[in-house]
């Protein structure tokens with residue numbers, strides 16, 4: 210089996226992930242599943258004056274998912290909602306100095322989790338943004354899976 214080469218930044222974020230956990234007083238929570246590997250991601254955000262002032266994540270994902278989401282939370286904190294929704298997997302992977310190509314789908318889990326959290330935030334204010342509504346497994350199934358097993362991170 211071929212050994213994957215990870216950048217020092219990926220390894221550092223994997224070993225010391227930032228913003229892990231769940232915000233108790235979150236304004237919105239987004240949960241998504243990765244269609245490629247079946248792993249899951251939950252991102253909770255706090256929003257004040259149209260800015261993301263705090264963000265935390267929990268995941269069942271792999272080392273790349275942990276590193277990319279850790280990087281994403283650092284990049285997104287303090288950004289306006291409009292700036293946050295423009296963040297792409299390319300931005301996050303660039304911040305990590307690259308990912309092995311077979312692991313790029315893991316970075317989508319982080320970005321999709323953020324989009325879903327933004328979708329839920331807007332929805333709670335009566336605004337439906339279908340472009341941010343990431344589809345995956347049913348939300349009920351996702352909630353049950355988290356309750357039964359608990360997250361790895």
Ligand code: FES
Nearest residue numbers: 246248270271315
């Ligand atoms: S292999 Fe599933 S998120 Fe990376």
